[in-house]
Amino acid sequence: MPTSAYVERQTPTIRAASPIVKWVGGKGRILPQLTPLLPPGVERLRHVEPFAGGAALFFARQPKRALLSDVNPDLVNTYTCVRDDVDGVIRSLSRLAQKGFTEETYYRVRTLYNAKGKAGRNDRAAMFLFLNKTCFNGLHRVNRRGEFNVPMGRYTNPRILDEAGLRAASDALANADIRCGGFDDLLETAKPGDFVYLDPPYAPVSATSNFTSYATDGFSHEDQTRLRDVYRELDRRGCRLMLSNSDVPAIRDLYKQFSIRTVMAPRAINSDAAKRKAVAEVVVRNY
Numbered sequence: 287m288p289t290s291a292y293v294e295r296q297t298p299t300i301r302a303a304s305p306i307v308k309w310v311g312g313k314g315r316i317l318p319q320l321t322p323l324l325p326p327g328v329e330r331l332r333h334v335e336p337f338a339g340g341a342a343l344f345f346a347r348q349p350k351r352a353l354l355s356d357v358n359p360d361l362v363n364t365y366t367c368v369r370d371d372v373d374g375v376i377r378s379l380s381r382l383a384q385k386g387f388t389e390e391t392y393y394r395v396r397t398l399y400n401a402k403g404k405a406g407r408n409d410r411a412a413m414f415l416f417l418n419k420t421c422f423n424g425l426h427r428v429n430r431r432g433e434f435n436v437p438m439g440r441y442t443n444p445r446i447l448d449e450a451g452l453r454a455a456s457d458a459l460a461n462a463d464i465r466c467g468g469f470d471d472l473l474e475t476a477k478p479g480d481f482v483y484l485d486p487p488y489a490p491v492s493a494t495s496n497f498t499s500y501a502t503d504g505f506s507h508e509d510q511t512r513l514r515d516v517y518r519e520l521d522r523r524g525c526r527l528m529l530s531n532s533d534v535p536a537i538r539d540l541y542k543q544f545s546i547r548t549v550m551a552p553r554a555i556n557s558d559a560a561k562r563k564a565v566a567e568v569v570v571r572n573y
Protein backbone atom coordinates (compact mmCIF):
# COMPACT_ATOMS: atom_id res chain seq x y z
CA MET A 287 0.00 0.00 0.00
CA PRO A 288 1.50 3.40 -0.86
CA THR A 289 2.46 5.71 1.99
CA SER A 290 -0.08 8.27 0.81
CA ALA A 291 -2.83 5.89 1.89
CA TYR A 292 -2.06 6.84 5.49
CA VAL A 293 -2.29 10.60 5.12
CA GLU A 294 -5.17 11.52 7.39
CA ARG A 295 -5.86 15.04 6.20
CA GLN A 296 -5.26 14.32 2.53
CA THR A 297 -7.13 16.87 0.41
CA PRO A 298 -6.59 17.79 -3.22
CA THR A 299 -4.27 20.63 -2.12
CA ILE A 300 -2.08 18.55 0.21
CA ARG A 301 0.48 16.30 -1.47
CA ALA A 302 1.57 13.09 0.17
CA ALA A 303 4.92 13.49 1.87
CA SER A 304 7.52 10.92 2.76
CA PRO A 305 10.90 11.00 4.53
CA ILE A 306 13.48 13.26 2.88
CA VAL A 307 16.39 11.35 4.41
CA LYS A 308 17.34 7.70 4.46
CA TRP A 309 17.64 6.90 8.14
CA VAL A 310 18.83 3.90 10.12
CA GLY A 311 15.80 2.50 11.93
CA GLY A 312 13.44 4.45 9.65
CA LYS A 313 9.89 3.24 10.10
CA GLY A 314 8.77 3.50 6.45
CA ARG A 315 8.60 -0.26 5.95
CA ILE A 316 6.49 -1.03 9.01
CA LEU A 317 3.95 1.78 8.67
CA PRO A 318 1.25 -0.73 7.67
CA GLN A 319 1.84 -2.46 11.00
CA LEU A 320 2.11 0.71 13.09
CA THR A 321 -0.84 2.70 11.82
CA PRO A 322 -3.51 0.23 13.05
CA LEU A 323 -1.94 0.61 16.50
CA LEU A 324 -2.45 4.39 16.70
CA PRO A 325 -4.82 5.52 19.43
CA PRO A 326 -8.47 6.15 18.61
CA GLY A 327 -9.07 9.83 17.80
CA VAL A 328 -5.36 10.41 17.09
CA GLU A 329 -6.22 12.97 14.40
CA ARG A 330 -7.38 15.34 17.15
CA LEU A 331 -4.17 15.03 19.18
CA ARG A 332 -0.83 16.81 18.83
CA HIS A 333 1.76 14.45 17.28
CA VAL A 334 5.04 14.42 19.23
CA GLU A 335 8.14 12.57 17.95
CA PRO A 336 11.15 13.04 20.23
CA PHE A 337 13.39 10.63 18.23
CA ALA A 338 12.38 12.05 14.87
CA GLY A 339 15.13 10.62 12.60
CA GLY A 340 13.52 10.24 9.17
CA ALA A 341 10.12 10.88 10.83
CA ALA A 342 8.35 8.30 8.66
CA LEU A 343 5.24 8.19 10.84
CA PHE A 344 4.98 11.99 10.92
CA PHE A 345 5.26 12.33 7.14
CA ALA A 346 2.79 9.51 6.57
CA ARG A 347 0.26 11.04 8.95
CA GLN A 348 0.81 14.75 8.24
CA PRO A 349 -0.78 15.77 11.52
CA LYS A 350 -2.15 19.30 11.85
CA ARG A 351 -0.18 19.93 15.05
CA ALA A 352 3.23 18.42 15.73
CA LEU A 353 6.40 18.68 17.76
CA LEU A 354 9.42 16.99 16.20
CA SER A 355 12.75 16.76 17.93
CA ASP A 356 16.01 14.89 17.71
CA VAL A 357 19.40 15.10 19.36
CA ASN A 358 21.11 15.44 15.95
CA PRO A 359 21.58 19.20 15.29
CA ASP A 360 22.26 18.83 11.56
CA LEU A 361 19.14 16.78 11.00
CA VAL A 362 17.12 19.35 12.93
CA ASN A 363 18.69 22.21 10.93
CA THR A 364 17.72 20.41 7.72
CA TYR A 365 14.05 20.08 8.74
CA THR A 366 13.97 23.69 9.92
CA CYS A 367 15.43 24.99 6.63
CA VAL A 368 13.11 22.78 4.53
CA ARG A 369 10.16 24.15 6.50
CA ASP A 370 11.21 27.81 6.41
CA ASP A 371 13.00 28.25 3.08
CA VAL A 372 12.55 25.25 0.83
CA ASP A 373 13.45 27.34 -2.26
CA GLY A 374 16.80 28.22 -0.68
CA VAL A 375 17.54 24.56 0.12
CA ILE A 376 16.52 23.47 -3.39
CA ARG A 377 18.75 26.15 -4.99
CA SER A 378 21.71 25.11 -2.89
CA LEU A 379 21.15 21.38 -3.40
CA SER A 380 20.71 21.75 -7.15
CA ARG A 381 24.10 23.50 -7.32
CA LEU A 382 25.63 20.47 -5.58
CA ALA A 383 23.67 17.99 -7.70
CA GLN A 384 24.86 19.68 -10.91
CA LYS A 385 28.43 18.80 -10.03
CA GLY A 386 27.45 15.14 -10.39
CA PHE A 387 28.23 12.19 -8.16
CA THR A 388 31.90 11.24 -8.29
CA GLU A 389 34.42 10.31 -5.65
CA GLU A 390 35.92 13.76 -5.99
CA THR A 391 32.61 15.62 -5.48
CA TYR A 392 31.55 13.37 -2.58
CA TYR A 393 34.73 13.94 -0.60
CA ARG A 394 34.84 17.63 -1.48
CA VAL A 395 31.33 18.11 -0.08
CA ARG A 396 32.19 16.03 2.98
CA THR A 397 35.27 18.17 3.70
CA LEU A 398 33.29 21.38 3.25
CA TYR A 399 30.53 20.05 5.50
CA ASN A 400 33.04 19.25 8.22
CA ALA A 401 34.64 22.70 8.01
CA LYS A 402 31.88 23.97 10.27
CA GLY A 403 31.00 27.61 10.64
CA LYS A 404 31.51 28.88 7.10
CA ALA A 405 28.42 27.66 5.26
CA GLY A 406 24.98 29.23 5.77
CA ARG A 407 22.08 27.21 7.21
CA ASN A 408 20.51 26.33 3.85
CA ASP A 409 23.88 25.33 2.44
CA ARG A 410 24.48 23.06 5.44
CA ALA A 411 21.04 21.52 4.98
CA ALA A 412 21.80 20.95 1.28
CA MET A 413 25.15 19.33 2.08
CA PHE A 414 23.46 17.15 4.71
CA LEU A 415 20.94 15.97 2.11
CA PHE A 416 23.63 15.47 -0.54
CA LEU A 417 25.72 13.32 1.82
CA ASN A 418 22.68 11.39 3.03
CA LYS A 419 21.75 10.45 -0.54
CA THR A 420 25.26 9.52 -1.60
CA CYS A 421 27.03 8.10 1.46
CA PHE A 422 27.30 4.44 2.36
CA ASN A 423 23.84 3.13 3.24
CA GLY A 424 22.55 6.56 4.30
CA LEU A 425 24.41 6.24 7.59
CA HIS A 426 25.00 9.23 9.82
CA ARG A 427 28.13 8.70 11.86
CA VAL A 428 30.52 11.23 13.33
CA ASN A 429 33.93 10.80 14.94
CA ARG A 430 34.95 12.17 18.34
CA ARG A 431 35.57 15.59 16.86
CA GLY A 432 32.01 15.59 15.52
CA GLU A 433 33.16 15.14 11.90
CA PHE A 434 30.95 13.16 9.53
CA ASN A 435 33.14 10.22 8.50
CA VAL A 436 30.92 7.90 6.45
CA PRO A 437 32.55 6.79 3.17
CA MET A 438 30.98 7.24 -0.23
CA GLY A 439 28.19 4.82 -1.17
CA ARG A 440 28.17 2.67 -4.29
CA TYR A 441 25.50 4.26 -6.46
CA THR A 442 25.43 4.64 -10.21
CA ASN A 443 22.91 7.45 -10.41
CA PRO A 444 21.66 8.51 -6.96
CA ARG A 445 18.66 10.86 -6.83
CA ILE A 446 20.28 13.77 -5.06
CA LEU A 447 17.58 16.39 -5.63
CA ASP A 448 13.92 15.46 -5.32
CA GLU A 449 12.35 18.87 -5.64
CA ALA A 450 8.71 17.72 -5.41
CA GLY A 451 9.55 15.58 -2.38
CA LEU A 452 11.20 18.52 -0.60
CA ARG A 453 8.24 20.80 -1.34
CA ALA A 454 5.77 18.20 -0.06
CA ALA A 455 7.89 17.81 3.09
CA SER A 456 8.00 21.58 3.52
CA ASP A 457 4.19 21.73 3.41
CA ALA A 458 3.94 18.86 5.90
CA LEU A 459 6.37 20.63 8.24
CA ALA A 460 4.74 24.06 7.88
CA ASN A 461 3.01 24.00 11.26
CA ALA A 462 5.44 21.76 13.08
CA ASP A 463 7.44 22.89 16.06
CA ILE A 464 10.97 21.55 15.35
CA ARG A 465 13.52 21.39 18.14
CA CYS A 466 16.94 19.99 18.86
CA GLY A 467 17.30 18.15 22.14
CA GLY A 468 17.33 14.91 24.08
CA PHE A 469 14.26 12.91 25.03
CA ASP A 470 14.37 14.29 28.60
CA ASP A 471 13.03 17.55 27.17
CA LEU A 472 9.68 15.76 26.91
CA LEU A 473 9.30 16.37 30.63
CA GLU A 474 9.07 20.08 29.75
CA THR A 475 7.21 19.89 26.46
CA ALA A 476 4.70 17.01 26.54
CA LYS A 477 1.17 17.94 27.55
CA PRO A 478 -1.80 15.87 28.63
CA GLY A 479 -3.58 14.59 25.56
CA ASP A 480 -0.49 14.56 23.30
CA PHE A 481 0.17 11.49 21.17
CA VAL A 482 3.87 10.69 21.64
CA TYR A 483 5.63 8.21 19.36
CA LEU A 484 8.97 7.13 20.80
CA ASP A 485 11.43 5.38 18.50
CA PRO A 486 14.81 5.38 20.26
CA PRO A 487 18.00 3.68 19.10
CA TYR A 488 17.21 0.04 19.70
CA ALA A 489 18.51 -2.12 22.50
CA PRO A 490 21.02 -4.57 21.01
CA VAL A 491 19.77 -8.01 20.15
CA SER A 492 22.22 -10.19 22.00
CA ALA A 493 22.02 -13.55 23.65
CA THR A 494 24.75 -12.73 26.14
CA SER A 495 23.86 -12.41 29.79
CA ASN A 496 25.71 -9.12 30.28
CA PHE A 497 23.46 -7.60 27.62
CA THR A 498 22.79 -4.45 29.63
CA SER A 499 26.41 -3.30 29.43
CA TYR A 500 26.20 -2.76 25.66
CA ALA A 501 25.21 0.50 24.03
CA THR A 502 23.94 1.05 20.49
CA ASP A 503 24.55 4.46 18.91
CA GLY A 504 25.75 5.70 22.28
CA PHE A 505 22.34 4.83 23.77
CA SER A 506 23.05 2.62 26.78
CA HIS A 507 20.79 0.45 28.89
CA GLU A 508 20.85 3.29 31.42
CA ASP A 509 19.38 5.54 28.72
CA GLN A 510 16.70 2.92 28.00
CA THR A 511 15.84 2.89 31.71
CA ARG A 512 15.72 6.71 31.91
CA LEU A 513 13.46 6.65 28.86
CA ARG A 514 11.14 4.17 30.57
CA ASP A 515 10.99 6.54 33.56
CA VAL A 516 10.03 9.39 31.23
CA TYR A 517 7.43 7.08 29.63
CA ARG A 518 5.92 6.41 33.08
CA GLU A 519 5.81 10.12 33.89
CA LEU A 520 4.08 10.95 30.60
CA ASP A 521 1.66 8.10 31.23
CA ARG A 522 0.78 9.67 34.60
CA ARG A 523 0.37 13.00 32.81
CA GLY A 524 -2.25 11.62 30.44
CA CYS A 525 -0.30 11.39 27.16
CA ARG A 526 -1.05 8.59 24.67
CA LEU A 527 2.23 6.73 24.22
CA MET A 528 3.50 4.35 21.56
CA LEU A 529 7.12 3.14 21.68
CA SER A 530 9.10 0.90 19.32
CA ASN A 531 12.12 -1.14 20.36
CA SER A 532 13.74 -4.49 19.72
CA ASP A 533 11.99 -7.53 21.12
CA VAL A 534 14.44 -8.51 23.84
CA PRO A 535 13.80 -9.54 27.45
CA ALA A 536 15.39 -6.41 28.94
CA ILE A 537 12.95 -4.14 27.05
CA ARG A 538 9.95 -6.35 27.82
CA ASP A 539 10.97 -6.20 31.45
CA LEU A 540 11.24 -2.40 31.50
CA TYR A 541 7.74 -1.98 30.08
CA LYS A 542 6.01 -4.97 31.67
CA GLN A 543 3.21 -2.86 33.17
CA PHE A 544 2.14 -1.68 29.68
CA SER A 545 0.55 -3.32 26.65
CA ILE A 546 3.19 -4.96 24.43
CA ARG A 547 2.58 -6.12 20.84
CA THR A 548 5.08 -7.76 18.51
CA VAL A 549 5.52 -6.70 14.88
CA MET A 550 7.89 -8.16 12.30
CA ALA A 551 10.14 -5.55 10.68
CA PRO A 552 12.31 -6.03 7.60
CA ARG A 553 15.78 -4.66 8.28
CA ALA A 554 16.28 -1.91 5.73
CA ILE A 555 19.91 -1.06 6.34
CA ASN A 556 22.48 -3.77 6.81
CA SER A 557 25.79 -3.99 5.03
CA ASP A 558 25.45 -7.76 4.86
CA ALA A 559 22.60 -8.60 2.47
CA ALA A 560 22.19 -12.04 4.05
CA LYS A 561 21.27 -10.40 7.36
CA ARG A 562 18.50 -8.29 5.87
CA LYS A 563 15.77 -10.56 7.15
CA ALA A 564 12.74 -9.69 9.26
CA VAL A 565 13.29 -9.21 12.98
CA ALA A 566 10.78 -8.96 15.81
CA GLU A 567 10.12 -5.56 17.34
CA VAL A 568 7.89 -4.59 20.22
CA VAL A 569 5.33 -1.81 20.20
CA VAL A 570 4.59 -0.65 23.75
CA ARG A 571 1.38 1.31 24.28
CA ASN A 572 -0.35 2.76 27.32
CA TYR A 573 -3.82 2.66 25.77
Ligand SMILES: C[S@@+](CC[C@H](N)C(=O)[O-])C[C@H]1O[C@@H](n2cnc3c(N)ncnc32)[C@H](O)[C@@H]1O
Pocket residue numbers: 309310311312313314336337338339340341342343355356357358467468469470485486487488505
Ligand atom coordinates in the same frame (compact mmCIF):
# COMPACT_ATOMS: atom_id res chain seq x y z
C1 LIG B 1 15.59 4.74 15.40
S1 LIG B 1 15.95 6.40 14.96
C2 LIG B 1 14.35 7.06 14.67
C3 LIG B 1 13.83 6.66 13.32
C4 LIG B 1 12.54 7.36 12.91
N1 LIG B 1 11.39 6.91 13.66
C5 LIG B 1 12.29 7.20 11.41
O1 LIG B 1 11.18 6.86 11.01
O2 LIG B 1 13.23 7.44 10.65
C6 LIG B 1 16.44 7.08 16.48
C7 LIG B 1 16.73 8.58 16.49
O3 LIG B 1 16.97 8.98 17.85
C8 LIG B 1 17.93 10.02 17.86
N2 LIG B 1 18.49 10.03 19.23
C9 LIG B 1 19.53 9.30 19.75
N3 LIG B 1 19.69 9.57 21.05
C10 LIG B 1 18.73 10.48 21.39
C11 LIG B 1 18.37 11.14 22.60
N4 LIG B 1 19.04 10.92 23.74
N5 LIG B 1 17.33 12.01 22.59
C12 LIG B 1 16.65 12.24 21.42
N6 LIG B 1 16.95 11.66 20.24
C13 LIG B 1 17.97 10.78 20.23
C14 LIG B 1 18.89 9.67 16.76
O4 LIG B 1 19.54 10.85 16.29
C15 LIG B 1 17.94 9.04 15.70
O5 LIG B 1 17.55 10.00 14.76
